[in-house]
Amino acid sequence: MGALLLVALMCFWGCFLYKKLGKHEGGSLAMDVSGGASIVMFHGDLPYTSKDIIKKLETLNEEHIIGSGGFGTVYKLAMDDGNVFALKRIVKMNEGFDRFFERELEILGSIKHRYLVNLRGYCNSPMSKLLIYDFLPGGSLDEALHERSEQLDWDARLNIIMGTAKGLAYLHHDCSPRIIHRDIKSSNILLDGNLEARVSDFGLAKLLEDEESHITTIVAGTFGYLAPEYMQSGRATEKTDVYSFGVLVLEVVSGKRPTDASFIEKGLNIVGWVCLLSSSVFVLSFIVFVILFAVMPNLNLSANEFEVKQLSAKPL
Structure with a gap:
């Protein structure tokens, strides 16, 4: 009887601590x-x-x-x-x-x-x-692409890509010191009430490093968005950010996450999947157009000129 009482008291105390500490932690x-x-x-x-x-x-x-x-x-x-x-x-x-x-x-x-x-x-x-x-009332790009019933139209998608590119370019070229994001992904792109993009969490990866380290060697980021050379060396650069941005562009265009189950079943990610589709001139041309529109907005192209809405009727 005494042993049962002791066990009961220990369980009660454990539950008390769990609730107290667990509630505080999150x-x-x-x-x-x-x-x-x-x-x-x-x-x-x-x-x-x-x-x-x-x-x-x-x-x-x-x-x-x-x-x-x-x-x-x-x-x-x-x-x-x-x-x-x-x-x-x-x-x-x-x-x-x-x-x-x-x-x-x-x-x-x-x-x-x-x-x-x-x-x-x-x-x-x-x-x-x-x-x-x-606070950004539009939530994240990840939510807008994958969790909401209302789909983003092509003009909105292009504007989001262009805004993300401008924000990333500012971090790479206009900040002093320059900032490497290291975790570009759709959940780190937030949207305002007009669906205009804002890059979030920039600079935070460095905060978790050893302050004495002068070289970024700890792999941060999200699987599916990481550049192969970054995963191998652990060294982040502006180029590895640009690779992640390229993956983001593919995600926005296709509406599929980089690690979509349909890719994993074939041993691919979204980059490998697009490479297989590259035999389609239309798909490849569209992707090139989107990237050009994002990095060179002065081309004054519009979604209508390219008739990108045709893509919505084509299975990717």
């Missing part, structure tokens, strides 16, 4: 900010005090989660005046994390571009970093 942020937190804002255009923001952070729980990924859990933060922000929670890695993290965030916070998600600031707490971004 749910409530109250514990993150209760031990002392400070707000750092990069753009002085928000009419809130640090106290206002921290008070709102304390109310967030699992009901406010709108996404999660390799870089952390994302919450929807609604202020009293109706403004909405996206909050990404990143757990601290080690004792030296603070100094390195804050240095990198100062760089990311200085970047403002039409086709990049704007980092407004962050909350520095003892347990985590809470990154404050503009």
